[in-house]
Amino acid sequence: MRGDDPEFDAWVDRARAGSFELAAQICGFKPAKGQEQRNDRAGPCPACGGTDRFAVRVDKRVFNCRHCGARGRDALSLALVGEAVSFVDACEQLTGEPRPSRTHDETPEAREARLERRRKAEAEALAAAEKQARQIEDARRRREESADYVWGDGADFLSTPVVGYFAHRGIRPLPHGVCNLRFAPDLAYWHDGRVLHRGLAMLGRIQGPDNRTIGVHRTWFDEIFSANRPKGRPDIVDPASGELLPTKKVLGSKHGGAIRLVRGLDWRGDAPTGFPGDMIPPVRLFLAEGIETLLSVYLALWCDRSPLLDRAAFWCGIDLGNLRNIKAPRPIGEVILLGDGDSDPDDTAAALDRAEESFIAQGCRVARLMADPGKDFNDMLRGEMAMPAAIRSEETYP
Ligand SMILES: [Zn+2]
CATH class of the missing domain: 3.90.580.10 (Zinc finger, CHC2-type domain)
Known part of the structure; x- marks a missing residue:
């Protein structure tokens, strides 16, 4: 120029x-x-x-x-x-x-040439963006397929060490009707492209709102339980940072999904009858972040022969932030949110607020139950079954 x-x-x-x-x-x-x-x-x-x-x-x-x-x-x-x-x-x-x-x-020719170059660049950028979107979708599908594979490879958890793990966590006897859990005897723990640990694991099937399996939740636990590891889970150390890694991980997706641990009980009279499952649509949903928390509350109600268990379902939402994404299927009209007291109280309260708003918007009545400060419901179950009085009072519930 x-x-x-x-x-x-x-x-x-x-x-x-x-x-x-x-x-x-x-x-x-x-x-x-x-x-x-x-x-x-x-x-x-x-x-x-x-x-x-x-x-x-x-x-x-x-x-x-x-x-x-x-x-x-x-x-x-x-x-x-x-x-x-x-x-x-x-x-x-x-x-x-x-x-x-x-x-x-x-000149008109220069202008046309410039606009042509620009059109071409825009078309290329669009094609590249579409390609990237396809790659992301492919990766998501591969993770779902892996989750399906891991889940499909698991064994029904009854009569496996998973029951021992629950017993170590104070969840004993295990009330009936618990489903969507499996056992993997030798599950690899991958981190940064290498296997850091292999061992016993509990699998939880994560289902999306359309009932499809979207992910699998994995909890690695100890082969031999010891009193000085009350959670019963192995220490898996990141060799790069020396820090302890989480012993619970999700493969696939968890967004909007839940592990439907108890799908609906038929509890007429003073004991549950029949088989739990899809034949008895639940009207009341107990929702918590963790499997152990949820089963602790379930067991406490079970030991009380609580009428609240009639037509109740128990779902694990995997993490607090995900609770708001869950859709309560009809005819569920009551949701009881179970909050642990061992995380940051403000974060917990904020996440439960958002979940509450979401279920109210879905037309449900919502109640909230909090474990004692500094504890989760599993700690409370193990401390001589001192569950809060609230959990035993029907007035707490919607
Ligand atoms: Zn560029």
């Missing part, structure tokens, strides 16, 4: 030295949320898309795309990334001055 027109060249030089901030706006760069005011910003490339491949350092006046190689150190080059505007328009916007002569106007 440099030629025999010093006035024009000086105008272009002023555009190059123009505001980086303005140049980023001209090319249509949209930084990631929260980075708009920062000196270093990342976001989709105006030329080739993506999510965070394009970086702009406003203070150092540099920009770089790690995908298409767009890079530079002046405002004009930045304004022209993706060719949203013509060269002359970019100079005009950056300098705030009209072009000094008409000799460098964009």
